[in-house]
Amino acid sequence: MIATIIKQPGETLRPAVAFFGNASIAAIQGVTVIARGLVPGAVALVASATLVGGVVTLALSGGSDGERYAVTIRADDAHGQTLESETEVVLIESTWATPDGGAGWLSIAALVKRFTLDEVVRMTDADGSGRIDRDLLIGALVDAQAIAEAHIASRYALPLATVPRILEMAVGDLARARLYPRGAPEGIADQAKAAMALLVRIQEGKATLGLPAAAVPAEAVSDTPIVIAPGRRAYPTGLDDY
Known part of the structure; x- marks a missing residue:
């Protein structure tokens, strides 16, 4: 072999x-x-x-x-x-970046290791060259990471200093499914649905990543309390003669 x-x-x-x-x-x-x-x-x-x-x-x-x-x-x-x-x-050039220059959460080498080289080539080799279509694959990875970021952004500070394995798995499963334009096979589609369900649980706070929480916007925090107290009416007669 x-x-x-x-x-x-x-x-x-x-x-x-x-x-x-x-x-x-x-x-x-x-x-x-x-x-x-x-x-x-x-x-x-x-x-x-x-x-x-x-x-x-x-x-x-x-x-x-x-x-x-x-x-x-x-x-x-x-x-x-x-x-x-x-x-x-x-x-294989393994690293890639998001359109805004952020780091990719799941390297291409890690994706290949998980799903095998033969499958990744088969999913992306549109022209029959026998090699990975890097642009097509990165497009799927960018979309998958964007979905994941949108779900965790309200709970965790972005960009992430470290990417938990569970997020790498979610991005991989979502990207893999997106490489089937006519619909992913049942098992692959099920894995993508499970990844989405996990992201929703994280968004709802029902699952945690063990990472720093998202910072509260500065304008939402004030050291001076706002006090509302009852007062006299500006027009005691209620403008009866107006």
């Missing part, structure tokens, strides 16, 4: 490499990288390998968002047998 690694373009990853039978490696023969060709003019993925204590570790850097790379490592085990291990490295 080919392992899949998700990497952001600007980061360097150092995953350990598994060979058949968890064999102890004595020497590295070489590392090859082949781009799948999903992104025209994609930046090359740089891959190198080191061997320490019989374990091979890759160093992966570079690459272009949306591209996939096949990384093959050939090595000799302690018995002189040549082994081969292949890893698919998928480049």
Whole structure:
């Protein structure tokens, strides 16, 4: 089975490499990288390998968002047998921002981890390119987060310093359902409905997030009490002769 690694373009990853039978490696023969060709003019993925204590570790850097790379490592085990291990490295720019510049609550990598890469590609790959349509996916995430923010804004101060896992789950379920323009399948629709029900409970104060409460507007608070007392009528005769 080919392992899949998700990497952001600007980061360097150092995953350990598994060979058949968890064999102890004595020497590295070489590392090859082949781009799948999903992104025209994609930046090359740089891959190198080191061997320490019989374990091979890759160093992966570079690459272009949306591209996939096949990384093959050939090595000799302690018995002189040549082994081969292949890893698919998928480049995904994970972070995104709301239209007003706010941080996205749920990263694309977290969404992919929860719903699988195959499903996210299937839901967003409108042109058959075999990769995630980033604009389409972010659009669904922006809408889902806006719905969540609207429900919790009266209870919690925005922007959130930390995003509870339960809100990440709600945004993920809502965004996933929104990627089905003709209506989400039953199970996915049920999860979105459950997420909405949770947000309503938070809005009503029936569920809590353990975060700082929303601040009361300054104009609603006064150190000087307003006193209303009965007084004399301005026109005691009631304007009888007017």
